[in-house]
Amino acid sequence: MLLGMIRTLSVFLFVALGFLCLNSGTSFAKNSDLQQTIFDVQESALSALVNIQPITETFSRGERRKQASVGSGFLIDTKGHIVTNFHVAGKASKLMVTLFNKERIEAELIGEDPQTDLAVIRIDPELVKLHRMKPLRWADPEDLEVGRFVLALGSPLALARTMTFGVVSNTDRYLPEGMSLPSGERTGDFNTWIQTDAAINPGNSGGPLIDLSGKVVGVNARGAMFADNIGFAIPAKTANKVVHSLIGQGSVSRSYTGVSFQPLKDWELLFGLEAPRGALVSSVASGSPGERAGLQAGDLLLSYDSVDITVRFEEELPGLYQRLADTPINSAVPLQVLRNDSELQLELTTQATGKLSGEKFEASAWGFTVEEITEQMAYERELLSSDGVLVKGVLTGGAAQRGELSRGVIIESIDHEPLVSLKQFEERYTDITNSSPAEVLLQVRRYESKSWVLLQFEGGQEVGQ
Amino acid sequence: MRRLILLLLAASLCIPVLAQAGPGKGKKRSVEEFYREASGTIATVEFIQEFLANGQKQQTRGFTDGVVITEEGLVLISGRVRFPQRGGSGRISRGSRPELSGFRLHFSDGRSHDAVLLSFEDDLNLGLLQITDPPATGMPHIRFRKKFKPKVGQSLRSLTLYSEDYARKPILAPVGINALLDTPQDVWSLSGASSQLLGAPLWDGRGRVVGVVAQVPMSPWAGRQVTPRLSGPVGLSYARFAEWIAEEAAKPRSEDQSDAAAGAQEQERRAWLGLMFGPLDSDLAAHLKISEGGGVIISRVVPSSPAEAAGLKPLDILVELDGQRIAVEKDADTNAFSQAIRGYEPGSKLSFTREEPGGERSSLTIVAAETPTSNLHAERRSDEFFEITVREVTLDTLLGHRLPPETPGVIVDGLTAAGWAGLSGMRVGGIIQRIAGHEVSDLDSFEAAMKIVREQKPAKVMFFVRSGRRTRFFVAEPDWSELKDTE
Numbered sequence: 001m002l003l004g005m006i007r008t009l010s011v012f013l014f015v016a017l018g019f020l021c022l023n024s025g026t027s028f029a030k031n032s033d034l035q036q037t038i039f040d041v042q043e044s045a046l047s048a049l050v051n052i053q054p055i056t057e058t059f060s061r062g063e064r065r066k067q068a069s070v071g072s073g074f075l076i077d078t079k080g081h082i083v084t085n086f087h088v089a090g091k092a093s094k095l096m097v098t099l100f101n102k103e104r105i106e107a108e109l110i111g112e113d114p115q116t117d118l119a120v121i122r123i124d125p126e127l128v129k130l131h132r133m134k135p136l137r138w139a140d141p142e143d144l145e146v147g148r149f150v151l152a153l154g155s156p157l158a159l160a161r162t163m164t165f166g167v168v169s170n171t172d173r174y175l176p177e178g179m180s181l182p183s184g185e186r187t188g189d190f191n192t193w194i195q196t197d198a199a200i201n202p203g204n205s206g207g208p209l210i211d212l213s214g215k216v217v218g219v220n221a222r223g224a225m226f227a228d229n230i231g232f233a234i235p236a237k238t239a240n241k242v243v244h245s246l247i248g249q250g251s252v253s254r255s256y257t258g259v260s261f262q263p264l265k266d267w268e269l270l271f272g273l274e275a276p277r278g279a280l281v282s283s284v285a286s287g288s289p290g291e292r293a294g295l296q297a298g299d300l301l302l303s304y305d306s307v308d309i310t311v312r313f314e315e316e317l318p319g320l321y322q323r324l325a326d327t328p329i330n331s332a333v334p335l336q337v338l339r340n341d342s343e344l345q346l347e348l349t350t351q352a353t354g355k356l357s358g359e360k361f362e363a364s365a366w367g368f369t370v371e372e373i374t375e376q377m378a379y380e381r382e383l384l385s386s387d388g389v390l391v392k393g394v395l396t397g398g399a400a401q402r403g404e405l406s407r408g409v410i411i412e413s414i415d416h417e418p419l420v421s422l423k424q425f426e427e428r429y430t431d432i433t434n435s436s437p438a439e440v441l442l443q444v445r446r447y448e449s450k451s452w453v454l455l456q457f458e459g460g461q462e463v464g465q
Numbered sequence: 466m467r468r469l470i471l472l473l474l475a476a477s478l479c480i481p482v483l484a485q486a487g488p489g490k491g492k493k494r495s496v497e498e499f500y501r502e503a504s505g506t507i508a509t510v511e512f513i514q515e516f517l518a519n520g521q522k523q524q525t526r527g528f529t530d531g532v533v534i535t536e537e538g539l540v541l542i543s544g545r546v547r548f549p550q551r552g553g554s555g556r557i558s559r560g561s562r563p564e565l566s567g568f569r570l571h572f573s574d575g576r577s578h579d580a581v582l583l584s585f586e587d588d589l590n591l592g593l594l595q596i597t598d599p600p601a602t603g604m605p606h607i608r609f610r611k612k613f614k615p616k617v618g619q620s621l622r623s624l625t626l627y628s629e630d631y632a633r634k635p636i637l638a639p640v641g642i643n644a645l646l647d648t649p650q651d652v653w654s655l656s657g658a659s660s661q662l663l664g665a666p667l668w669d670g671r672g673r674v675v676g677v678v679a680q681v682p683m684s685p686w687a688g689r690q691v692t693p694r695l696s697g698p699v700g701l702s703y704a705r706f707a708e709w710i711a712e713e714a715a716k717p718r719s720e721d722q723s724d725a726a727a728g729a730q731e732q733e734r735r736a737w738l739g740l741m742f743g744p745l746d747s748d749l750a751a752h753l754k755i756s757e758g759g760g761v762i763i764s765r766v767v768p769s770s771p772a773e774a775a776g777l778k779p780l781d782i783l784v785e786l787d788g789q790r791i792a793v794e795k796d797a798d799t800n801a802f803s804q805a806i807r808g809y810e811p812g813s814k815l816s817f818t819r820e821e822p823g824g825e826r827s828s829l830t831i832v833a834a835e836t837p838t839s840n841l842h843a844e845r846r847s848d849e850f851f852e853i854t855v856r857e858v859t860l861d862t863l864l865g866h867r868l869p870p871e872t873p874g875v876i877v878d879g880l881t882a883a884g885w886a887g888l889s890g891m892r893v894g895g896i897i898q899r900i901a902g903h904e905v906s907d908l909d910s911f912e913a914a915m916k917i918v919r920e921q922k923p924a925k926v927m928f929f930v931r932s933g934r935r936t937r938f939f940v941a942e943p944d945w946s947e948l949k950d951t952e
Contacts, residue, residue: 262938
């Protein structure tokens with residue numbers, strides 16, 4: 001009796017729900033322009049969407065390991081160029097791409113830019129024709145506004161060809177300085193972000209955020225943890241420019257000044273100014289072009305390269321950093337600076353931003369991996385110099401771990417011979433492993449602390465793991 | 466058979482007799498017996514703390530556990546009392562080193578006694594009180610087990626009266642030793658010990674105390690080399706503090722203990738060389754062709770320290786101190802060497818033998834300085850209107866931030882989030898170097914700058930703050946009409 005009642009009730013609920021779904025779906029399809037537009041956009045944009053499966057190499061555990069992940073990307077031209085995030089495809093040793101029609105093909109890395117977290121890969125242009133893929137186009141940055149409907153396309157949690165829907169929640173979101181990518185590079189200094197409530201989850205990275213005309217307003221890049229519907233995309237304005245450089249030159253060239261700024265806010269009276277003007281120099285890295293130019297923390301930068309500067313709010317900081325980065329490398333730039341109520345004329349000579357990370361090497365017989373220290377890494381990490389190699393990882397159970405070598409230290413010498421570069425390390429490593437010594441002595445440094453690490457090999461050199 | 470029965474009968478008769486004799490006399494105790502006996506020896510220690518925090522002078526009642534260790538009323542407590550406590554809850558908050566007073570012990574049986582502070586042991590984070598009221602003798606007290614070989618897996622018992630929530634009923638806490646540390650020695654990792662138990666004794670199954678629950682500090686830079694890599698409470702063997710207890714117990718006490726109480730809160734004067742080091746293990750010594758027997762490898766020399774003045778450099782190897790071999794071959798040995806150095810008086814000349822790889826030796830004399838002021842003992846000043854407390858720049862902070870020794874400024878020690886300084890976005894830990902254009906090099910110049918600011922009452926006050934190697938500006942916008950409320 002009871003079972004019968006439950007069965008009857010279930011059938012009723014099923015029918016009722018089915019009816020509601022059918023009813024709402026039918027009325028939307030027939031009556032809503034919005035629904036039809038979404039259908040249209042989906043149809044036109046889907047062929048550009050790809051699922052990317054990069055194979056990257058990691059060195060953080062003391063050995064070279066292959067790692068597979070999943071991200072998203074979109075076709076931007078008929079030559080087969082696909083835009084994605086640096087943290088998806090950057091440094092990939094192999095790239096497989098699944099197209100909208102589930103065909104799986106190989107792609108190559110064309111260029112990468114960790115500072116904006118963008119990368120470009122390429123597939124065979126013949127396949128673009130063959131599969132009738134339609135490239136997406138960038139939206140006009142002027143059209144970006146809060147409240148505009150947007151669709152996020154991608155492979156969240158590896159669920160390929162997923163579309164989510166929302167609005168632009170904010171066009172100019174400033175995320176604090178000092179963000180780092182999983183691979184350690186600093187990012188996000190040169191752009192504000194589009195915030196959207198279209199669901200963005202891991203795997204959406206590199207996918208397009210498109211408006212209802214089917215144009216790309218941003219490249220989805222990150223979501224807020226422990227929050228609902230707060231995702232961020234790199235604006236088309238930034239992405240278009242970077243992608244253009246990556247396709248053209250394979251990299252993005254930027255000037256480095258070593259100067260950090262703060263917005264002036266409404267503090268102009270503290271500097272004897274009647275109206276907001278200038279950007280406040282908050283910090284100058286030692287040894288940087290900014291320091292060589294004589295800039296000091298507390299200076300107010302009034303003009304840069306004869307262009308007046310005003311940074312009143314933090315959202316304006318990325319624009320200033322972009323302006324400085326866009327200065328041709330090695331150019332002498334006049335600065336107008338206000339210091340203690342006096343105006344100074346200084347001259348800053350820019351230098352190229354170096355590599356944010358170095359080449360890696362696996363010293364398998366010794367049980368650790370190392371990374372080249374680039375000049376830029378030395379600046380960013382406040383190292384004393386770029387001499388030596390950085391220990392990237394120590395293998396569990398290897399000779400290095402037994403000798404208490406730890407990750408993050410810099411190897412300064414091997415068997416008392418000073419070490420300057422990764423190349424030297426590789427040569428010394430090869431020579432030494434060929435002679436199979438019982439012991440190798442490393443001199444290591446962590447900032448100002450130094451110590452020795454003795455690698456010991458039972459019965460001669462260990463076999464590489 | 467009859468003899469056996471008689472023996473068993475005699476043994477059973479003995480149990481109540483032993484129980485009455487007080488804890489620590491040999492026989493195994495049931496939990497009930499232990500609880501009854503030990504309860505009379507522990508007390509909730511109530512005290513008054515007065516300290517500067519968030520720019521304001523605060524007075525709170527603090528609580529901790531105390532255990533009576535002698536018949537004359539010597540009481541062992543945790544060094545936690547030296548940290549500001551929030552509203553008596555025991556949670557540590559930021560603020561200056563508190564002035565301590567008004568110690569009073571409350572036992573579970575209703576007894577209460579006044580006490581004064583005698584001394585602190587900085588390295589071990591322990592303190593001693595003396596009961597003064599009534600004239601102390603015949604106090605129920607614990608007994609230490611002086612020879613104790615701890616084993617991993619060993620069960621111990623602890624009691625705490627610390628929580629007021631249980632109407633002063635002692636709370637039994639079974640505690641286990643889950644690791645014996647090599648560095649520092651005689652320190653155990655404990656299972657079942659929460660921070661509530663800090664200062665509580667650890668009893669064995671026979672009712673004898675083998676150690677206490679402690680939180681071993683601290684920064685190696687202030688000369689303290691006792692740095693286990695455990696952040697929570699640990700078990701501290703009696704062997705670690707036996708000597709200190711014996712010395713303190715033997716000291717004659719005057720009737721007026723106020724001088725002792727004041728002295729107990731000062732930083733101990735100890736020799737300091739300004740070097741960091743590691744052990745010279747035998748394999749490395751053999752590889753470097755250095756004589757056998759141990760030594761220390763210098764890893765870092767503090768700028769402007771006695772070690773630097775003597776010409777010591779990182780990677781130098783010291784093998785002898787005053788003609789005696791430095792027998793440090795593994796991490797566990799390093800503590801003994803640290804203790805040996807700190808046993809010297811500041812101003813002493815320490816003669817070292819340095820050995821080069823290959824075996825060449827040279828002599829080196831380092832004149833020990835006094836241990837630099839630690840963060841705990843650093844002097845603090847407050848500005849009540851801006852609701853900010855600052856402390857002097859200590860060596861700990863400079864080395865932690867990788868800044869040169871002469872770095873000027875004062876460290877933000879505490880601020881109220883909604884106070885004028887806090888609203889500017891400033892955070893604890895930054896080094897203030899300039900206020901409204903006035904250079905701040907130390908606490909006096911901080912006060913002078915704040916005085917000028919208060920007199921001039923500008924609408925906006927700019928603070929220039931260093932954090933590591935980066936700097937940043939913060940602007941406070943005080944409502945000066947509120948100034949008279951705080952003056």
